[in-house]
Amino acid sequence: MDATVSTGTEDSVWGGGNKPLGASYGKMMMWFFIMSDALTFSGFLVAYGFSRFKFIELWPIADEVFTHVPFFHGNYPMYYVAFMTFILIMSSVTMVLAVDAGHKMKQKSVILYMFLTIIGGAIFVGSQAWEWATFIKGDFGALETNSGRILQFVDAETGERAALADFAKTLPEERVKHVASEGIWFQSEGYQTSYSLNEVVEGFKATPNILIRTEQLNEEGEKTLLDRKQSLAKILEANQVVEGANLVHNEYGHRLFADFFFFITGFHGFHVFSGVVINIIIFFNVILGTYQRRGHYEMVEKVGLYWHFVDLVWVFVFTFFYLV
């Protein structure tokens, strides 16, 4: 700006050099990006809301889907997601501490806090990968009906969910995986289930204490449990076994739930991942002393804005995917 020719109008409001918003170009552009990204995420979350309201009576209950904690067996709804949320908030705190240390030009503290932020982000992405793996692998297994509805099984005595392995019969039959090169050329299977439909149905008929649970939510907000007679009639509608979840089949309930799970947490996880990468780049710049020589740590502040935004989005994803 030193080369600017003096025009004699600098003192007036429109003479230039005014900063009505008091933000630098880089920071302003980061805010631009964050706003447009916020609208993208809102689009996803509202689309999720759209599908959920459309199938409000049969939407899966998140508490029953995300019940696992690494290294522990048993039913722990929400605990692990709460832990992930806490990790992300914590890494947000170390980030803002790094920004604060940057204002005070304390290179050593910035290095430490940036490092902790990167670790927090890595733990979060790792947790999300684990959660995906658990979700894809599945829990109890279920049947899918002709109309794509999911039938799950419950032990009548304990009221607990029953896994297919608990009651399915092993029949002397063998079924090969359907590949496109053999059989119908435009059809193929992604995976072969541990039990065939026939084995599950026969096992179900032979085990009187197993009942079917449909996707339909009752007034209590719980899934409808059929009695034995209704169950026996209902199982005739089944046309395939489903284990785990993918983009087409989902043993936890409506398939759109799985689609949105993959899409929204995936998009968010991708943001966290790119945030970690950007953080690492800035981290090395801090170590090299780039910002110390530049005289200010605004880059840390900008990448910090992005990092907090990722945290902000997670707060909403957490609420709308896991809590509500």
Place this chain on the structure above:
Amino acid sequence: MAHEHKLEIFRGLLKFKSNTQKIWGVLIFLSIVTTVEVALGIVKPKFLTHSYFLGMKLLNWIFIILTLVKAYYIAWDFMHLRDEKTPLRRVIVWTPIFLICYLIFILLFEADYIYNVYSDGFITWNF
């Protein structure tokens, strides 16, 4: 860069001595809110799941309000919106809020309409 920090939260109810202290204070507050959310999500008290306000369970209203509270403190204290100039803050906050409210209104009403078509129509979707 905003070097001066406003150190008051809760409309001046709580005033911190330094910015670092404020950050930890906000962390404690956010952790408490998250804990409350998770606890409510696990317990699901009957009086909250069975009372409705504007067609939505009271519990869900609580979740959404607590989420907005958390979002406010993340944006205001971590993203330093509290220290930015008022016009910048308003542009950043109100533009998305307006657009998102509009989107929510349109899509959720449409979804409810489709739900009614599905449930009141003469075709069964469950066979």
